[in-house]
Amino acid sequence: MSAPQTILPLEVRQLVFEANSTRLLHDINLSLTAGQRTVILGPNGAGKSLLLRLCHGLLRPTSGDINWRGTGTRDRAIRHQAMVFQRPVMLRRTAHANITHTLKIRGVARTERRERADAALALAGLSGLADLPARLMSGGEQQRLALARAWVTEPEVLFLDEPTASLDPAATRAVETLIEGFHAAGTKIIMATHDLGQARRLADEVVFLNKGRLVEFSNAERFFEGPETEDGRAFITGDLLW
């Protein structure tokens, strides 16, 4: 994937998010660079989804900054990013049309759309289901379609929010392989999960959140060998109560 001008690194400074005057994220400071697969770990309600949505620009911070390189605001940066949600949004169209829709939104000429959608479907192993209405597809197939749809936008950064949360092991594998494909093509991966096995398989670095606070941010190997904090240790041994 050609990335003429990268929007990385991402600098998050003093990020605070509140809803109904409850502070849900406290003073997050983070610097994410290209190349590393970043996995955001934390128990339910830790604020993983919020952090992803804030970074992607779907939510506005209450205070603090989210800065992508070379762009003062998120508005231009979001065009270089894609996001795959836990429950993917499937347009009421066929699998193929879900992808051509994305291409159309992104201004790709009509003549090119079909071919590029075909290629993306093939990559996701969905060629045989091209004409199936997306909403009839299984959870695993829908998640692969969401990844194929993200693929055609050639993102510099791909956000994933628990992309395999309700998938069986085989489907999880397939999704992880596709994520590896993005990584190999040069896309920065930022993924939230609470699947420790998946984090071990995919992570280069770990952002560990708990109760809306950034507890640890370290190299994945170091984190899994011996977290620096009590909460981190408790989380990877399954003892963290929240």
Added chain:
Amino acid sequence: MSTILNAFAEAGALLASFDADFLAIVGLSLRVSLTAVLIACLIGFPLGAAVALFRFPGRGAVTLMLNTFMGLPPVVVGLLVFLILSRSGPLGVLGLLFTPTAMIIAQAILVTPIIAALTRQIVEDLWREYSDHLRSLDARPLDTLGTLIYDARFSLSTAVLAGFGRAIAEVGAVMIVGGNIDHATRVMTTAIALETSKGNLATALGLGIVLLVLALAVTASVQVINAIGARKAAIA
């Protein structure tokens, strides 16, 4: 009882006769109401979708207005259009009063709020579902609008049917701005009103039955098209 039996006989006879005058009345009814619905769609779809999508000052008031105007009394709309199109009115120079065009205008005014209000509701629900994806794509407002209207098309057809039902069945507005002129602006409802006032109850009822059958036919064909399309797109 015999009036009702006669009515069915009359309706059958009317349909079987292919009487030119009768067909002209049916044709005009359809032409006026379908055109009015088409215009109402062109205005109501984007208007309703825009109200669903965009936050702007007065949005609540617009929604309230649309919902209220769904029940506009046809005679009042007829009267307003009459005043505007009458010789001394602001658009009097156009000479549209007592023409099918005036009837189309009046019915379009009646139907637009129905289609806009239902569109707002339908699109708002779909937007809730689609917003994360479309915002993540950074879709422009026009693309967003287009996506939502297209993907809601089967639900929206119900709104269109509601609008068509309203238009084809109303008599107050077309009577006032059309004048029920034979061979010019007479439609089914005004013909029914006339026959009733003349005491030709069987003919009136016969026309009423034909009107019902017509509405049924339009609704049924939309439903069939929908069922096929919806199965293809897996809306259900």
